[in-house]
Amino acid sequence: MSERSGYRQLQLLQDASLWREYCEARSDSSIYLSNQQTHADAVLSRYRDYLGHEFEQVWIDCQDGLHADAIAALCGTVTTGGLLSILLPAKSSAMSHRMERFAEKHFAESNTHMQSSVSEPETRSANETLQLTNEQSSIFNALTQSTEKPYETHIITAERGRGKSTLLGQALAQAKEHSSIIVTAPRKANAKILLQQAPEAHFVAWDKLLEQPSNSEITLIIDEAAGLPLWVTEQLCQKFNPWLLATTVAGYEGCGRGFAVHFTDWAKKTLPQISVHQLTQPLRWPVNDPLEQWLTDTFLLNEQPVTQFGIRESGTFIKHASELEEDMLQQCFQLLLNAHYQSSPNDLNLLLTEPGHRLAYQSTNGEVTAVAWLMSEGPILSPLKEEVRQGQRRPKGNLLPQAIGYFLQQDWAMDLHWLRVARIAVPAAKRRRKIASELLAEIYRWALDNNYQMLGTSFAWSPGLDNFWKKNGYALWRLSSRIDSVSARPAAIYVQPLSNEFTGLCQVCQLLNQWGHNQLQWLSGGKEMLQLTEESNEIRTSLIQAYRVKAIPFDAAHFALAQWFYWQHNQHPLTELLCNSSTTLKHLGEYWGGISQRLANENLCKEVLSLH
Numbered sequence: 290m291s292e293r294s295g296y297r298q299l300q301l302l303q304d305a306s307l308w309r310e311y312c313e314a315r316s317d318s319s320i321y322l323s324n325q326q327t328h329a330d331a332v333l334s335r336y337r338d339y340l341g342h343e344f345e346q347v348w349i350d351c352q353d354g355l356h357a358d359a360i361a362a363l364c365g366t367v368t369t370g371g372l373l374s375i376l377l378p379a380k381s382s383a384m385s386h387r388m389e390r391f392a393e394k395h396f397a398e399s400n401t402h403m404q405s406s407v408s409e410p411e412t413r414s415a416n417e418t419l420q421l422t423n424e425q426s427s428i429f430n431a432l433t434q435s436t437e438k439p440y441e442t443h444i445i446t447a448e449r450g451r452g453k454s455t456l457l458g459q460a461l462a463q464a465k466e467h468s469s470i471i472v473t474a475p476r477k478a479n480a481k482i483l484l485q486q487a488p489e490a491h492f493v494a495w496d497k498l499l500e501q502p503s504n505s506e507i508t509l510i511i512d513e514a515a516g517l518p519l520w521v522t523e524q525l526c527q528k529f530n531p532w533l534l535a536t537t538v539a540g541y542e543g544c545g546r547g548f549a550v551h552f553t554d555w556a557k558k559t560l561p562q563i564s565v566h567q568l569t570q571p572l573r574w575p576v577n578d579p580l581e582q583w584l585t586d587t588f589l590l591n592e593q594p595v596t597q598f599g600i601r602e603s604g605t606f607i608k609h610a611s612e613l614e615e616d617m618l619q620q621c622f623q624l625l626l627n628a629h630y631q632s633s634p635n636d637l638n639l640l641l642t643e644p645g646h647r648l649a650y651q652s653t654n655g656e657v658t659a660v661a662w663l664m665s666e667g668p669i670l671s672p673l674k675e676e677v678r679q680g681q682r683r684p685k686g687n688l689l690p691q692a693i694g695y696f697l698q699q700d701w702a703m704d705l706h707w708l709r710v711a712r713i714a715v716p717a718a719k720r721r722r723k724i725a726s727e728l729l730a731e732i733y734r735w736a737l738d739n740n741y742q743m744l745g746t747s748f749a750w751s752p753g754l755d756n757f758w759k760k761n762g763y764a765l766w767r768l769s770s771r772i773d774s775v776s777a778r779p780a781a782i783y784v785q786p787l788s789n790e791f792t793g794l795c796q797v798c799q800l801l802n803q804w805g806h807n808q809l810q811w812l813s814g815g816k817e818m819l820q821l822t823e824e825s826n827e828i829r830t831s832l833i834q835a836y837r838v839k840a841i842p843f844d845a846a847h848f849a850l851a852q853w854f855y856w857q858h859n860q861h862p863l864t865e866l867l868c869n870s871s872t873t874l875k876h877l878g879e880y881w882g883g884i885s886q887r888l889a890n891e892n893l894c895k896e897v898l899s900l901h
């Protein structure tokens with residue numbers, strides 16, 4: 290157990306009884322997360338509830354599996370001289386070895402520093418106004434200079450605990466028009482420190498703000514913007530007058546760094562005047578704190594360019610992440626983090642520990658120029674397969690065979706070996722030079738050599754990505770009518786068969802290619818596009834059959850129903866409504882005199898049964 294000193298300490302234990310004994314004697318200012326112990330403060334998945342709080346000690350029971358997101362998020366709540374204590378799973382993994390390896394590195398190095406210990410943390414009353422540091426003060430001056438509306442928009446980025454919220458709070462406290470300034474954040478707890486500095490601030494939950502009419506008279510402050518979906522932050526900035534936005538760049542949720550990159554690009558193009566500031570000096574813990582260094586190295590959160598120290602290899606490689614040299618792993622993961630803002634520390638855990646996951650990457654003299662995350666999926670065996678088709682089970686790690694087996698009612702898809710390209714990325718400066726296409730061609734060859742039968746991908750749809758995947762031989766099979774809450778775009782599935790052995794399979798794949806193409810045309814072009822679909826179609830028939838027996842929901846059957854009503858029941862009173870791709874169960878409920886969505890679905894099922 291550590292003594293209190295300036296630097297924060299780390300404790301990693303595998304011995305559950307010893308760890309629990311230590312945990313029993315934890316400090317009063319601590320938090321204890323466990324999925325197994327009922328007297329813990331919370332289960333691990335509730336870790337976000339504690340963001341914005343500060344603790345002397347954080348105790349995380351990972352005995353039933355490492356929760357890298359919870360560790361990364363809560364590590365940032367431990368104050369100067371505090372302790373992060375983790376119970377590791379009994380069975381070691383590449384990830385737990387990694388945690389231990391970097392603990393040895395950073396804590397062995399820091400022991401000497403600890404002797405000459407940094408001063409004890411000061412205790413402060415909750416709403417005491419702090420003296421800003423020089424770094425904070427110079428940004429404070431910039432923030433408060435423009436007092437005339439519309440304010441310039443300031444984006445403040447920093448790693449954890451650099452005093453962002455404090456700065457925002459003090460800027461707000463001195464603002465003249467307090468009453469017309471609204472503060473929002475992913476959760477109210479995220480804005481706790483800001484609200485301590487500006488106790489009179491008016492906090493409104495972001496979802497409530499989205500419902501309000503646009504009003505440029507309302508000035509907005511968003512704390513911890515990376516915790517909100519990008520489209521939410523963008524909409525809020527367009528509805529109101531965005532003044533201050535703070536966001537972490539250490540990806541602990543929604544990936545701060547990726548968010549900062551995407552949002553700043555968008556803001557530069559869209560908002561009249563923006564400036565970006567960075568805070569670098571840690572304030573919740575001392576400079577060179579070994580726990581912060583441990584976290585950054587272990588979960589590859591480092592934003593700095595990688596120093597290449599391994600072999601300067603060139604070529605395309607497909608390997609398990611645990612086989613990669615440290616600099617290659619770091620480059621690949623950084624590229625994924627930057628390009629896909631939903632990436633998080635848990636992804637590294639998956640890459641290092643899941644046997645069916647691989648990293649495909651292209652490197653030129655040791656510099657990674659493209660990366661893809663590959664996942665092996667299927668086959669799904671009986672009796673699970675039948676349960677999947679009826680929508681009763683969704684076995685983890687089988688997105689493509691499961692979604693195609695269920696949403697498209699294609700039984701055969703569950704019998705095959707699939708390789709999913711879960712993510713692909715090329716550095717922004719190297720795009721449109723066919724680098725990703727070359728990597729996909731290599732993945733195709735590798736998948737053939739390794740006896741996969743189907744290749745596929747699933748992502749938030751956009752016209753640019755549709756073009757990219759089609760250019761690479763993938764065809765759209767399914768476009769969900771539900772909008773993803775993070776990207777605000779529909780989820781899409783694209784497929785490329787690898788084997789031409791079975792002519793039967795080849796035919797059904799062509800039908801599905803046509804199905805996906807027609808669905809996209811209908812979604813973009815409306816009812817008129819239904820004319821281009823065939824009068825009879827096997828896929829349509831199986832989807833309508835599944836809808837009749839309530840195996841699939843309305844959303845999954847909507848396109849099939851639209852075609853069927855269009856071709857076979859054109860005069861039916863529901864045809865007009867169903868042929869419109871934006872019709873939802875809510876609209877159908879209104880059509881039937883304001884009944885609930887559940888009843889509307891019942892009614893439609895009955896109608897379909899009676900017509901059959």
Ligand SMILES: CC(=O)SCCNC(=O)CCNC(=O)[C@H](O)C(C)(C)COP(=O)(O)OP(=O)(O)OC[C@H]1O[C@@H](n2cnc3c(N)ncnc32)[C@H](O)[C@@H]1OP(=O)(O)O
Pocket residue numbers: 628629710711712713714715716719720721722723724725726727746747748749752753754756757758760
């Ligand atoms: C499963 C998923 O991960 S889907 C998400 C994909 N990844 C991302 O969105 C991350 C950010 N974007 C990227 O990293 C890159 O833009 C990628 C990976 C999408 C494409 O990488 P690139 O190396 O630029 O693609 P590449 O040069 O091979 O493109 C081949 C063709 O696809 C099409 N294409 C590629 N990107 C685009 C785009 N943004 N818009 C329209 N068409 C595109 C073009 O036809 C292009 O050929 P052209 O340049 O001669 O017109």
Ligand SMILES: Nc1ncnc2c1ncn2[C@@H]1O[C@H](COP(=O)(O)OP(=O)(O)OP(=O)(O)O)[C@@H](O)[C@H]1O
Pocket residue numbers: 341343365419420421422425447448449450451452453454455456482513537572573
């Ligand atoms: N100028 C200062 N002097 C002393 N302490 C400060 C100062 N500014 C901030 N702090 C303290 O440092 C800690 C971190 O500050 P703050 O919460 O504002 O940082 P943050 O970057 O918003 O953190 P997070 O990344 O966790 O959201 C808090 O305990 C805060 O009270």
